[in-house]
Each structure stands twice: as structure tokens, then as C-alpha cells.
Amino acid sequence: MRLSIRKNKVTRRRELVVTLRRGEHEAHKCIRWIESRPHATLLACSCEYVAGARRVRLRYDVEGLTSLRGYLKRAQLSNEVTTNMLVSLAEALTCCRTAHMTYAYLLFDASHVFVGATGVLHFVFVPLDIQAAATRDTPLSLLEVLSTSLARTTKDPNLAGRARRLYDFVRSEEGAFSLNALHSFVREECKVDVRADGSRVLCSHGRSGRKILRRMATGDEYELEEGESMRLGRGGASDLRIQGNPRISRTHAGVDVKKNGIEIWDLGSKNGVVVDGRKLLPGERTFVPWGESFYLDDERMMALGPSVQAVSGTGLPGS
Numbered sequence: 001m002r003l004s005i006r007k008n009k010v011t012r013r014r015e016l017v018v019t020l021r022r023g024e025h026e027a028h029k030c031i032r033w034i035e036s037r038p039h040a041t042l043l044a045c046s047c048e049y050v051a052g053a054r055r056v057r058l059r060y061d062v063e064g065l066t067s068l069r070g071y072l073k074r075a076q077l078s079n080e081v082t083t084n085m086l087v088s089l090a091e092a093l094t095c096c097r098t099a100h101m102t103y104a105y106l107l108f109d110a111s112h113v114f115v116g117a118t119g120v121l122h123f124v125f126v127p128l129d130i131q132a133a134a135t136r137d138t139p140l141s142l143l144e145v146l147s148t149s150l151a152r153t154t155k156d157p158n159l160a161g162r163a164r165r166l167y168d169f170v171r172s173e174e175g176a177f178s179l180n181a182l183h184s185f186v187r188e189e190c191k192v193d194v195r196a197d198g199s200r201v202l203c204s205h206g207r208s209g210r211k212i213l214r215r216m217a218t219g220d221e222y223e224l225e226e227g228e229s230m231r232l233g234r235g236g237a238s239d240l241r242i243q244g245n246p247r248i249s250r251t252h253a254g255v256d257v258k259k260n261g262i263e264i265w266d267l268g269s270k271n272g273v274v275v276d277g278r279k280l281l282p283g284e285r286t287f288v289p290w291g292e293s294f295y296l297d298d299e300r301m302m303a304l305g306p307s308v309q310a311v312s313g314t315g316l317p318g319s
Helices: 024-035 068-074 079-098 139-153 157-173 179-190
Strands: 002-007 014-019 045-050 055-060 113-115 121-123 192-194 200-202 212-215 220-223 229-233 253-257 261-266 273-275 285-289 293-296 299-304
Touching: 024 045, 024 055, 068 113, 068 139, 079 121, 079 139, 079 157, 079 179, 079 192, 139 157, 157 179, 179 192, 261 273
Parallel strands: none
Antiparallel strands: 002 014, 045 055, 113 121, 192 200, 212 220, 212 299, 229 253, 253 261, 261 285, 273 293, 293 299
């Protein structure tokens, strides 16, 4: 990196110009991106620059999570759990592609992929020029681990069928992974579409009449009733409790369930409610249609209802 002070030829004002060495720009860009926690399937990360050593140390928060390898040895896999695994993999990859980050920046070895209680996968994102050594693991190798484990442990014929279909999908890709193909597989197998921003939308197969809030970090769903009014928060006084995130207030937001979506407002929370990129004022109400999301500070929630239908293609226009 080189720093210099010079005069801008247009504005004629003095400015500090920082010129990064070859290879630095992408690394710094990636570090800033992962520190922003762009998606719940990517582990929360903090960056530490070691003074004098020209090294970067990245710290990932895995509190309350276990490695996928350990989880597969002990947990009882179910249709819901395996659905969350497949969909969360598609979400993480889609998030990276939308941000123009290569899949190789994610670690796919089952020892370094982490999983929550409901089966949602969380990935370590490491820019390649910071990794000690490049990994040979790929999304397909991770899917093969899942299919093998599922086939070995399940006695449920439906899950055994899913294991076979997943194995066939891995073999059909012949080592050349396609995210478009994974989207199609997830849509057919799990009845879920993954949008360009990494959010999931339920397809209409047998579930089109439901109104729900989905907690994106865990995959948990909360049933809603039209005309219902509720309070969201982590405390016992809330009608819908969202636990495990200390940044959510005990009573954080209010929600009214409408025909075409929800109306939400801030109940004076400490860290705020964000809708469409804008932080609401305390008591300010705004409408969130079905299929859109909002944030309780850093906790992403999605409103899903009967108007949300399956979309054609990959849901990734222009990518």
C-alpha cells in the first residue's frame, strides 16, 4: 500500500490518495464485506490486523453451533432438517454470487461448516490470499457428504428417497458445479425458491394458504392469523419470542397482520427496526407485503403469505 498527498486536478484541493498493492484490493473488499454480515448463513466475523507482522486474523463467532461433521454423527436427520441444510447452502452461494464473490472463499469441509439445532448451515468465508492453503472441498463434495450420511442413518423411506435423489444430483453435475442446477433441485425437492438476495420463498405446493414470519438465521417459522396483533421481542411479555439474539429488545416491535402483508412499528427498541433499508422512528408504522423482509436490528425476518408463489427460473436475473 502506498500513500501520497496530491492536488486533485479537477477540484484543485489537496487529498490523501491510497494506492493498494497488487492483490490487496480484493482482500480488503472481501474483509469489509464479510464483516458486514451480509447474510445469516455466513458466520459473523471480525478482523484483526496484527501490528508489525503484516498478517490478518479473522475471528468467526460459532457460539451455540456445532461442526457439521459432529452433527451428522449424533443428530437424527429429518425432512425439515435436511431441507434447511440444502436451502441454506443455496442461500450462502447465492449471496456470494450476487456480491461477485467466488465460491472458493467459502469452506465446504464438513469440519469447518457449522450447523444450528434446526439444520441451518453456517459457512466460514475466507478470502483466498489469506487462507494458509487452498481447500479442495466444493459444494458438490459437501452435498455428497450429506447424501451419504442421510442414506446411512435413515430408516424413513421418504428420506432414503431424498438421499438417492441428492446422490444422483451430485453425480449428474460430474464435478462441474452449477448454482442454477442447485436452485432447480432445491425448488423441486424442498419446494423453496432462493431469491437473488439469498432470501427463501416458499413455493405454493400445499402451503399457499399459510401466513408466516420466518426467522432467516434459523429457519424457524411463526404462524400468523389475519387480523391478529402481536409484539415481537426476546422477553416473556412478547407474543412472539425471538430468543438467542441480545440485540433484540425484550419488546422490540409491534405487528398487525393484514390480508396482503403485515404492518410493523418500533415499540421503542434499543437497536431499531429497518424496513426497505430505512430505520423506523419509534411508533412509526409501515407496511411490509408478503414476500418481503425486515430487520429487528441485525435479525432478518421475512413475511410469507398466500400471495407468494413459486417463481420460474433461478430467481437470479442478470447474474
